[in-house]
Amino acid sequence: MQLGFANSDNQTKFVNPNITIMIIGVPKEIKNNENRVGLTPAGVSAFTRANHQVYVQATAGNGSGFSDEEYAAAGAIILPSIEEIYGKAEMIIKVKEPIEKEYPLIKEGQLLFTYFHFASYEPLTNAMFERKAVCLAYETVEKKDRSLPLLVPMSEVAGRMSIQEGAKYLEKPMGGRGILLGGVPGVKPAQVLVLGGGIVGTQAAKMAAGMAADVTIMDISIPRLRELDDILPANVKTVFSNDYNIKEAIKTADLIVGAVLIPGAKAPHLITRDMLGLMRKGTVLVDVAVDQGGCIETCKPTTHENPTYEIDGIIHYCVANMPGAVPYTSTLALTNATLPYALQLANKGWKQACVDNEELRLGLNVVHGKVVYKGVSDAFGLPFTPVAEIL
DSSP, rough: OOOOOOOOOOOEOOTTTSSSOEEEEEEOOOOOOOOOSSOOHHHHHHHHTTTEEEEEEEEGGGTTOHHHHHHHHTOOOOSSSHHHHHHHHHEEEEESOOGGGGGGGGGOEEEEOOOOOGGGGGHHHHHHHTOOOEEGGGGGOOOOOOOTTTTHHHHHHHHHHHHHHHHHTTTTGTTTOOOOOOOOBBBBOOOOEOOOOHHHHHHHHHHHHHTTTTEEEEEEHHHHHHHHHHHHHHHHHHHOOOOHHHHHHHHSSEEEEOOOOOOTTTOOBBGGGGGGGGSTOOOOEEEGGGGOOSSSSOOOBBBBSSSSSETTEEEOOOOOTTTGGSSSHHHHHHHHHHHHHHHHEEEEOOOHHHHHOHHHHHEEEETTTTTHHHHHHHHTTTOOOOHHHHH
């Protein structure tokens, strides 16, 4: 906290001493082909109007179409290096989890507000223990109705992209069966199987249906299947998800989208290694759940640079940051969702904000070297500390 801070002209700006001042840092994303950024210039403006200081790393927004000049005009101070951003900030706002190069930059007690997906990668969890950071994960902020407001926008993007990418990799030069997703008059369309009727699955089904594919969507919730049956087009069929039905459906599917999520926990394997033998050569698998461990056993994270690999003639597309390929859309959608929560954290401090807001409280995963989210402790057999003990 402070009573004044340097503005972009290096002059001291004095603010109301009754308002909490927080220093926000927005680093440039360094994960492979990650072009999103944690905050838009409009987001910076919202923070500065609330008397917070925002530092943005130079060129952090270039990949999303936002220039340093736009950030500076919104009130940010531009710093040349990621080291300076981490060194100054009390709260880091970013998109993807820190990678190994960033671990040493994180300070004890520093608040990181980003996607973590801890349950899929134990080294990240261990690193945050060692740094004694406060890790508040977008993907586990949860409303009373069990919806995940900070996961929804990127799930919508990823769900729609899964069909866009799947259609491309069904092309013969890309290794697929050589099928046009929507077919043509006199030729049947491709068969698309979507596993999971949540945000990702619903968006995938909508896109596939819009491209005139023959779509089947599966879920374990009968009420959800009834809802989907009402809202989705006639070329989408709903089927109850169980092992038998999945095995039958994959025999004729051309494109399979894995869209199963258990908040904060590792995704279950609905398609196992031996089930690949039931599929036709050139079938395309798109596992959107890859950043939570994947719901396809043969899934392993890939990048936009090398997005696919083949096992037994089956094409696997498992890019862990799919929305990073459409960063302008993704960054705007993400900031729209995260900003109200980020402002609460800055205005009140993370502890008070989490005391006051249960949604934010559920976002806490690792705090001061302790696991406070059950899904993460279960994934690795780590000791669990109830978040109430931390707060």
